[in-house]
Amino acid sequence: MNKISTKLALYFFAAVLILELILMFYLHRNIIHSRVGEEFSRLLANGENHRDVLTENYSESTIKHIVLMENNNNREVMIINSEGVVISSSDENNPTLESYVPSVMKKKSNLDSILVSDYKNSPYIVSIHPYQNGEHSGYVLMYQSTNSINQMVNELTMHFGIAGATSVVIILIIYAVLSKVLTRPLINMKEATEKLSKGDFEVTLSYASKDELGELSVAIQKLAKDLELLKKERNEFLASISHELSTPLTYLIGYAKVAMRKELDEKKRDHYLSIIAEEADGMKDLVKDLLDLAKIDENSFTVNKENFLSQPFLDNIFKLVGPSFLNKGLKLDFESKENFQIFADPLRLQQIVLNLLDNALKYTNNGKKVRLEAYSLNGRAVISVSDEGIGIPSDEIEFIFDRLYRVEKSRSRIYGGSGIGLSVVKELVEAHGGTIEVASKLGEGSTFKLMI
Numbered sequence: 001m002n003k004i005s006t007k008l009a010l011y012f013f014a015a016v017l018i019l020e021l022i023l024m025f026y027l028h029r030n031i032i033h034s035r036v037g038e039e040f041s042r043l044l045a046n047g048e049n050h051r052d053v054l055t056e057n058y059s060e061s062t063i064k065h066i067v068l069m070e071n072n073n074n075r076e077v078m079i080i081n082s083e084g085v086v087i088s089s090s091d092e093n094n095p096t097l098e099s100y101v102p103s104v105m106k107k108k109s110n111l112d113s114i115l116v117s118d119y120k121n122s123p124y125i126v127s128i129h130p131y132q133n134g135e136h137s138g139y140v141l142m143y144q145s146t147n148s149i150n151q152m153v154n155e156l157t158m159h160f161g162i163a164g165a166t167s168v169v170i171i172l173i174i175y176a177v178l179s180k181v182l183t184r185p186l187i188n189m190k191e192a193t194e195k196l197s198k199g200d201f202e203v204t205l206s207y208a209s210k211d212e213l214g215e216l217s218v219a220i221q222k223l224a225k226d227l228e229l230l231k232k233e234r235n236e237f238l239a240s241i242s243h244e245l246s247t248p249l250t251y252l253i254g255y256a257k258v259a260m261r262k263e264l265d266e267k268k269r270d271h272y273l274s275i276i277a278e279e280a281d282g283m284k285d286l287v288k289d290l291l292d293l294a295k296i297d298e299n300s301f302t303v304n305k306e307n308f309l310s311q312p313f314l315d316n317i318f319k320l321v322g323p324s325f326l327n328k329g330l331k332l333d334f335e336s337k338e339n340f341q342i343f344a345d346p347l348r349l350q351q352i353v354l355n356l357l358d359n360a361l362k363y364t365n366n367g368k369k370v371r372l373e374a375y376s377l378n379g380r381a382v383i384s385v386s387d388e389g390i391g392i393p394s395d396e397i398e399f400i401f402d403r404l405y406r407v408e409k410s411r412s413r414i415y416g417g418s419g420i421g422l423s424v425v426k427e428l429v430e431a432h433g434g435t436i437e438v439a440s441k442l443g444e445g446s447t448f449k450l451m452i
Helices: 004-056 060-069 101-107 146-197 212-259 266-297 310-328 346-362 394-399 409-415 421-431
Strands: 075-081 086-089 113-116 124-133 136-145 306-309 331-336 341-344 369-377 380-387 435-441 445-451
Touching: 004 060, 004 075, 004 113, 004 124, 004 136, 004 146, 060 075, 060 086, 075 101, 101 113, 101 136, 124 146, 136 146, 146 212, 212 266, 306 310, 310 331, 310 341, 310 346, 310 369, 341 346, 341 380, 346 369, 346 380, 346 421, 346 445, 394 435, 421 435, 421 445
Parallel strands: 331 369
Antiparallel strands: 075 086, 075 136, 113 124, 124 136, 306 341, 369 380, 380 445, 435 445
């Protein structure tokens, strides 16, 4: 009962069966009513003919002729006078025919009419036809046996029963076809999703129709590929993180043990402690970037946009990073020709700009220059960070925003890059509905331009 094919069959069968019963009941009643009506009309027509003959030519020979005409198994005739006395009958030995005479005399109708119409419970349906010829008057009674009518009704009922049983068989055949055409692809998709839930992403669905089932099949196959790629990226990400953390931890443990030696002089101890502090700072930055990335993935961060002026915002950033650039012997130029409005989240935008400046600080050697520029273009805020650092190879620019991707890993280790900062920048820029562009030349520097 839990299978969709079974439910579909039951719903389909119930709906069609109910509709069929209603239609058959309607048709059965109407056909029977029509056929019985034809019998009544035929009986009235015959009685009217006999009445007309008697009215025009009343005689014993005429009466005998009428009785002789109706002397058959299904139909009988009786002629009575106005006093209810039987003049002649097609079946004089049948007392049932005379039993209707009192009803005729009680009714005394002046029109042709049906006296008895209950064909189910009466042996005859009876019609009365008054005649008048001079001093002769009375009624012609026509009798139609209900056996033939009931037989006709039973035959119709039997045929309808056969038609109903045949339709049930046809419905079952249609169900079998529908089960194969419609439910089989759904069952395949269910099996495919079960494989996905168990981590098996080798899913192939051959259903290629252009309806909703086809679209669902394509969506499941796309989901399988996306999950497989996600699993691969997750494994690579975890492997990279493990590597990134294991290296500084090795340094921390090794230099800590060396610094704990009692025979070590203070100068060397301070040197080893400074290395420990440097590696600890690097781990702190890595963990911070990982937390930012986790918040973005979980959508637990929010972007609260507001209008604010560019000049105070950028002056504050310049004051924050200025000492770091001076300590490394780098010149930081800042240019903003106008104090324009920015519509963004100031905290998130500050995080973006600080990440770009920190990137420039890491990959630019002493004595070089870094430039921070801001201006308004077509109603959008444009902020660019340019450096004279090591640059990025042209064939690697498209990958620098990927998580944990680092240009020339050995040099990135020297400069302290984790490969996470730029991916955080891109996610935050896209959360603002903005864009970021990169232009770089190996050995000459890079320019990052964001537009919000």
